[in-house]
Amino acid sequence: MLRPQKKQQYALRAVFELAKQEGKGPTKISEIAEAQAIPLRFLEVILSQLKGSGLIDSKRGFYGGYYLIKPPHKITVGDILRFLQGPEDPTHCTACISKTNCPFNNSCAFASMWKEVKDAIFKIYDQTTMQDLLDIEYS
Amino acid sequence: MLRPQKKQQYALRAVFELAKQEGKGPTKISEIAEAQAIPLRFLEVILSQLKGSGLIDSKRGFYGGYYLIKPPHKITVGDILRFLQGPEDPTHCTACISKTNCPFNNSCAFASMWKEVKDAIFKIYDQTTMQDLLDIEYS
DNA sequence: AACTTCTTGACTGTTTTAGTCAAGAAGGTA
DNA sequence: TACCTTCTTGACTAAAACAGTCAAGAAGTT
Numbered sequence: 379m380l381r382p383q384k385k386q387q388y389a390l391r392a393v394f395e396l397a398k399q400e401g402k403g404p405t406k407i408s409e410i411a412e413a414q415a416i417p418l419r420f421l422e423v424i425l426s427q428l429k430g431s432g433l434i435d436s437k438r439g440f441y442g443g444y445y446l447i448k449p450p451h452k453i454t455v456g457d458i459l460r461f462l463q464g465p466e467d468p469t470h471c472t473a474c475i476s477k478t479n480c481p482f483n484n485s486c487a488f489a490s491m492w493k494e495v496k497d498a499i500f501k502i503y504d505q506t507t508m509q510d511l512l513d514i515e516y517s
Numbered sequence: 518m519l520r521p522q523k524k525q526q527y528a529l530r531a532v533f534e535l536a537k538q539e540g541k542g543p544t545k546i547s548e549i550a551e552a553q554a555i556p557l558r559f560l561e562v563i564l565s566q567l568k569g570s571g572l573i574d575s576k577r578g579f580y581g582g583y584y585l586i587k588p589p590h591k592i593t594v595g596d597i598l599r600f601l602q603g604p605e606d607p608t609h610c611t612a613c614i615s616k617t618n619c620p621f622n623n624s625c626a627f628a629s630m631w632k633e634v635k636d637a638i639f640k641i642y643d644q645t646t647m648q649d650l651l652d653i654e655y656s
Numbered sequence: 657a658a659c660t661t662c663t664t665g666a667c668t669g670t671t672t673t674a675g676t677c678a679a680g681a682a683g684g685t686a
Numbered sequence: 687t688a689c690c691t692t693c694t695t696g697a698c699t700a701a702a703a704c705a706g707t708c709a710a711g712a713a714g715t716t
Contacts, residue, residue: 422695522704556707577712580714581715
């Protein structure tokens with residue numbers, strides 16, 4: 379029912395790396411890629427998408443790179459994953475909730491369970507900030 | 518991060534249908550397929566796999582079909598989904614928990630969050646029985 | 657014997673995921 | 687100015703996963 383998607387893992391780890399480098403000026407894509415073991419070319423795509431989220435921004439040129447717009451304690455895992463899932467249906471994470479997926483018009487017996495699951499997951503995502511993860515990393 | 522898989526939805530709905538038909542003798546694949554809007558041929562594959570779980574069994578011949586081995590209140594969503602995920606790694610639902618997936622040997626800052634998520638999901642799966650779903654259906 | 661059912665494994669088409677590539681735009685440095 | 691280095695963009699491709707199909711056969715029922 380659940381499957382890890384590399385793109386989303388990579389995105390999380392990339393933002394996490396930016397959080398680690400906070401205050402040191404922009405971080406180059408190549409540095410992030412190396413530190414977090416992410417294929418460089420793929421990361422280029424991911425980061426440029428992620429700019430649309432308002433969480434990160436970039437600067438070009440010799441001392442360029444990516445950096446966080448908000449402080450680590452104000453960026454949650456939920457922010458990132460919700461953004462990557464796209465705005466059209468941030469809740470389609472589980473079956474039946476999506477209208478187009480349920481042949482019973484969202485009124486089947488499973489619907490409430492799927493909603494519970496989704497809420498449980500996002501509760502965790504939304505309460506986990508980049509700062510929390512930094513604290514774990516350095517504990 | 519999450520995506521519904523039709524096969525698993527179908528499996529749940531098929532077992533649910535068997536629960537609805539409990540006590541009326543075996544239910545034909547074709548009846549299940551129609552009642553739950555599942556492609557017949559695909560359902561054949563799914564049900565025959567599901568026999569290995571010890572939750573359902575089948576009978577051939579004119580009055581043949583599938584039926585539950587255990588009563589609805591002893592079959593949980595978790596039983597079904599765990600079985601379909603395969604025994605090799607029932608926990609690989611989220612990233613980083615799987616050794617083969619994490620370049621940091623499961624010791625990255627995200628690992629504990631993924632575990633929390635997995636536990637939260639399966640807590641719900643494991644406490645939801647077919648009987649609970651029947652109660653919802655008929656309420 | 658005839659019928660209906662499940663059984664099995666191989667097969668196929670489509671979609672998603674993962675990742676690559678190359679040309680270019682923009683900023684920094686000298 | 688010239689020349690770096692960086693990000694930027696969209697198109698492209700390979701591989702895997704998913705969804706679904708098919709056909710021949712085995713096994714009960716009547």
